[in-house]
Amino acid sequence: MTQASTVTARSTVREVFLVFLKLGTTSFGGPVAHLGYFRTEFVERRKWMDDREYADLVALSQFLPGPASSQVGFGVGLLRAGGWGAIAAFVGFTLPSAALMVAFAYGASWFAGPIGEGLLTGLKIVAVAIVAQAVWGMxxxxxxxxxRAGIAVIALLTTMLMVGSVGQIAAILIGALGGLIFCRAAVEDRPDMLHFPVRRAAGITSLAVFAALLIGTPIIAAATGLGGVALFDAFYRAGALVFGGGHVVLPLLQAGVVDPGWVTNAQFLAGYGVAQAVPGPLFTFAGYLGAIADTGPGGIWGALIALIAVFLPGFLLLLGVLPFWNTFRRHAWAQAVMRGASAAVVGILAAALYSPVFTTAVTDAGSFCLAVICFVLLVSWKLPPWVVVLVGAAGGVLIGLL
Incomplete structure (x- = not known):
């Protein structure tokens, strides 16, 4: 059987943790780049799976909401060392960038005066270039x-006209319906797809927990008025509704923490700029936001709540779908729905590129020129994001001094 090579040759939880800790420390460039690092490590170097098995796992992660590269890592850990292996993979891959983002939250007050303000300005401008690159590539x-181009435009209009997460949810639903109507194509069917060792009962339980948290948490937050519950709800909703992971979570997080006034636009974009310079999953940006948010416990505990909340729905959905994935993905209607929802994501991210990213960061000719320079360095020169972050930070300081 195809899965024999991945299930019989088991790994220890410690081995899985150390491998993913190394990847979390060295994997720069966002979710697409992470998937490249993963393939090199697990297919070419360690022979933990073959290309066909790896492609199955990547396809599943792209199908579901949540952080795609983290879901792939979670799946690899599950295959190699069971449930504890999946947790070890998540912690190892997430820990380095989460620690760096929380450290920035504590040190943000150091960015005072002309030089510090210039650095923050540069980071916000870098965010313009990186989000623009993401929109272009997606x-x-x-x-x-x-x-699908038409679906993206309608999603953009919906998001711009209906402010907040309501508009983004409506855009995804419209995209899914549009895909069901207009994006049907030949069904891709593979009889030898990867099978995961997850029982159906465990899958159903995971889906039930996912739905209960999505529906129940906002009710509990409204009834109790507890800031920690409201914080969990905002980040859980963002993690539950983001298709494609990475930069796509930006508008959902913005609606969750900036719109209610928990975090300012300037703080949000400064943190987002820093998130481009650190390795590992971009979703650890949530740790920074949870640490500085004006609701909930703040600090380390606020960061921990935000991190758990934003990653949890993607993992619950992954576990819930695994026992049924091979049967479900063969349906033409399911593939069509995902094509439409993915196209809608492009429109949602394009709307976020305009507001709050562009309108907050680009305020004069100098900031516009720096944004263009950073975009060209990313798209044409193919420089790593962390290098462009350094260029943008230096340019921001120069603009501030001038």
């Missing part, structure tokens, strides 16, 4: 034809 991949 549009080429996810909207290759007229129907």
């Amino acid at each position: 549009a080429r991949t996810l909207t290759p034809d007229r129907p």
Whole structure:
């Protein structure tokens, strides 16, 4: 059987943790780059799975909401060392960037005066370039034809006209419906797809917990008025509704923490800029936001609540779908729905590029020129994001001094 190579040759939890800790420390460049690092490590170097098995796992992570690269890592850990291996993979891959983002939250007050303010200005401008690159790249991949391009435009209009998470949810639903109607194509069927060792009862339980938290947490937050519950709800909702992971979570997090006034736009974009310079999953940006939010416990505990909340729904959905994945993905309607939802994501991210990213960061000719320079360095020169972050930070200081 195809899965024999991945299930019989088990790994220890410690081995899984150390491998993913190394990846979490060295994997720069966002979720697409992470998947490349993973393939090199698990397919080429360690022979933990073959290319076909790895492609199955990547396809599943792309199908579900949540952080794609972290879900792939969670799946690899599950295959190699069971449930504790999945947790070890998540902690190892997430810990380095989460620690760096929380450290920045504690040290943000150091960025005072002309130089510090210039650094923060530069980080916000870098965010413009990086989000623009994400929109450009995703549009080429996810909207290759007229129907999906039209869905993206409608999603953009919906998000701009309906402010907050309501507009983003509506855009995803419209995209899914549009995909069901306009994006049907030949069914991709593979009889030898990867099978995961997850029982159906465990899958159903995971889906039930996912739904209970999504529906029940906002009710509890409203009834109790507890800031920690409200914080968990905002980040859980963002993690539950983001398709594609990475930069796509930006508008959902912005709606969750900036719109209610827990975090300012300037703080949000400064943290987002720093998140580009650290390795590991971009979702650890949530740790920074939870640490500085004006609701909930703040600090380390606020960061921990935000991190658990933003990652948890993606993992619950992954565990819930694993026992049924091979059967479900063969349906043409399921594939069509995902094509439409993915196209809608492009429109949602394009709306976020305009507001709050562009409108907050680009305030004069100098900031616009620096944003263009950073974009060209990313797209044409193919420089790593962390290098562009350094260029943007230096440019921000120069603009501040001038």
